[in-house]
Amino acid sequence: DGGITQSPKYLFRKEGQNVTLSCEQNLNHDAMYWYRQDPGQGLRLIYYSQIVNDFQKGDIAEGYSVSREKKESFPLTVTSAQKNPTAFYLCASSTPGQGLKAFFGQGTRLTVV
Amino acid sequence: KNEVEQSPQNLTAQEGEFITINCSYSVGISALHWLQQHPGGGIVSLFMLSSGKKKHGRLIATINIQEKHSSLHITASHPRDSAVYICAVISNFGNEKLTFGTGTRLTIIP
Numbered sequence: 475d476g477g478i479t480q481s482p483k484y485l486f487r488k489e490g491q492n493v494t495l496s497c498e499q500n501l502n503h504d505a506m507y508w509y510r511q512d513p514g515q516g517l518r519l520i521y522y523s524q525i526v527n528d529f530q531k532g533d534i535a536e537g538y539s540v541s542r543e544k545k546e547s548f549p550l551t552v553t554s555a556q557k558n559p560t561a562f563y564l565c566a567s568s569t570p571g572q573g574l575k576a577f578f579g580q581g582t583r584l585t586v587v
Numbered sequence: 588k589n590e591v592e593q594s595p596q597n598l599t600a601q602e603g604e605f606i607t608i609n610c611s612y613s614v615g616i617s618a619l620h621w622l623q624q625h626p627g628g629g630i631v632s633l634f635m636l637s638s639g640k641k642k643h644g645r646l647i648a649t650i651n652i653q654e655k656h657s658s659l660h661i662t663a664s665h666p667r668d669s670a671v672y673i674c675a676v677i678s679n680f681g682n683e684k685l686t687f688g689t690g691t692r693l694t695i696i697p
Contacts, residue, residue, distance in 0.1 A: 507684065516591070516673070516687035532684070562628050566685065576620060576677075576685060580629035 476501045480565050480579035487552075487559075487586050495550045495582045497565035503577070504569060506548035510534060511562040511581075520563075523548055552584065559586045590614050593674050593688035601696055606661040608691045610674030613655065621648050621659045622673040624690065630673070633659070666695045 478499045487493045497506065505524045509517040519532030523542040537556025542548055548567075552559045562583050568576040591612045600606055610619070621633045634641050634648040636657065641648050645664075650657040661668055674688040 509685075509687070514689065516589070516689040517675075517685075518687075519684055522684055564630060568685075576632060576635070576675075578622070578630040578632060580627075583628060 478565055478567055478577050478579040480563075480582050483580060483582060485582055485584045487584065489586055490554045492554060493552050493559075493584065495552065495563055495565075495584070497548045497550065497579055499546055499548075499567045499577070501567060501569070501577060502545070503567035504545070505567060506542070507566045507568075508532075508538075508540065508548070508550045509564045509566065511564060517564060520550065559584060589689070590686050591674055591676055591688040593672075593691050595691060596689065597692045597694075599694045599696065600664055602665060604664050604695075606664050606668070606693065606695075608659045608672050608674075608693070610657045610659070610688055611655060612657075612674075612676050612686075614676065614686070615679045616652075616655075616676040617679040618677045619650055619657050620675040620677070620685070621657070622675060624671040624673060626670075633672075661693075664695045666697050669694050 481496045507522040508520040511517045518534050520538050521540040523529035526545050529540050529542050539551045564581045565579040566576050594609045618637045620635050622630050623633050624630045636650040645662045647660040671690040671692050673690045675685045
């Protein structure tokens with residue numbers, strides 16, 4: 475079955491370390507997105523990519539980096555520059571021209587200690 | 588003011604009650620999603636709407652484009668419906684990014 479896979483589901487890291495969250499989709503979607511969710515707040519856009527080898531900053535990109543070397547993969551690196559990295563991270567993908575249907579991964583809960 | 592506003596923020600109801608969750612938005616959109624997030628965090632897309640009404644089982648979603656408003660209804664609510672329900676819109680500005688509401692936490696008591 476097609477879908478989006480995020481891994482791992484839970485991730486613990488020490489303060490000051492970079493950490494990379496994985497997002498893979500086999501839906502042949504062009505666009506992929508990374509969102510962050512904090513308690514009591516809506517999901518906020520970190521980065522998005524509409525095509526391979528191209529990506530744009532979202533509303534809260536500071537302290538994060540991404541790459542889009544392959545259509546099916548859009549990893550997110552949480553760098554040591556991100557002041558409050560502990561959060562729930564959600565990856566999504568969509569395909570323009572087909573009703574803009576979006577699909578979501580199961581999320582990664584990152585805890586920095 | 589958020590571009591997407593949901594109400595209520597929290598809702599507790601008895602099993603069997605009819606549930607309504609509202610979503611208002613202030614931007615032009617090409618589509619609106621209703622999403623369900625369970626305590627584990629994973630998000631499931633329930634509906635995508637660009638006009639009218641959709642029904643799936645006990646769930647009904649409606650949208651009024653002129654009034655920039657959508658509602659999610661749950662008939663014969665059940666404790667397993669307890670979750671956070673999130674409204675998200677896709678803007679028609681060309682970048683197709685989703686903007687999310689803050690969610691409505693629904694608790695159904697047996």
